[in-house]
Amino acid sequence: MPAGAPRVAVDGVDGVGKTTFAAELARSLRARGRGVLQVSADDFHNPASVRHRRGRQSPEGFWLDSYDYPALLSEVLLPLGPGGDRRFRRAVHDVRTDAVLETQPETAPPDAVLIVDGLFLHRDELRAHWELTIFLDAPFEVTVPRLAARDGFPADPAHPAVARYVGGQRLYFAACRPQQRADVLIDHSDLSRPRILRHP
Template identity: 25%
Template structure:
């Protein structure tokens, strides 16, 4: 039996993928899910994996209605190396990990150098809860699975799995 933690293994794999695909400089990562608590827990673990080598990592949890404040108060100053959020200044090569709901909406999706969509499904045979209208609309219009850099099936947070959404 393997002693590796599946959460840490996946987080490190995603960290390496982010570094390969996001380029150099200050990197902004968005962790999106319909379940805000899952997004926060996943983003915390991802930030820990990114920081293992001493990379400066900043964490922010966004409210559903963050909107333009995200661009003007967080992302733009972070990328410019200016004070952002609580007055932090990010060194070159830093990573800002944001989590929340609706992060792949049209007004936000272009902010991320790398993004994760957390899928979550009820166990087989369990009733599927009816989604609120805002969530149905988001899934239909923003298509977060198509917009995200990576899809993670996170129904069992202790055993997340990267999903490959291509049709090859």
């Protein structure tokens, strides 16, 4: 691996369990004495005016416009990558209030592992900035009911109310093939019994 700490992506669709998995991975690494930084791509959303410019129900808008990738790169992945100055910011946007955040930079320890959880992390513009990528896989028939229980969406993947999200993620699959690109592929259909399907 390049000098410095590895940058690890935890990718997967809405409701697959990315945040929980990332937290468990962080706990496991800390128990082994490693420093860990956790960042969520959900803190790097674009403003609503950008996210919804193609329409509030647009799958293309969900896939193309949800996240501020230049900010994720400049504020997290580049400074914590090889040759970076280790000065990073954990968040730039609050999606609930649509507020831009002026968070203060932090300095990461040189040996800390970075774990980023979020959607679409195998996009072309991000691929070169991970030392390890994980994709949590489960069918929409499993993940959409989980999302429904968490956020109050309809539990049917075919319901029009979730078409933006399911459709956008299918566009991602077609464009980036994250299940094939991931270094580690995990079947996360059963949260209590994840199964590793592929690893380095």
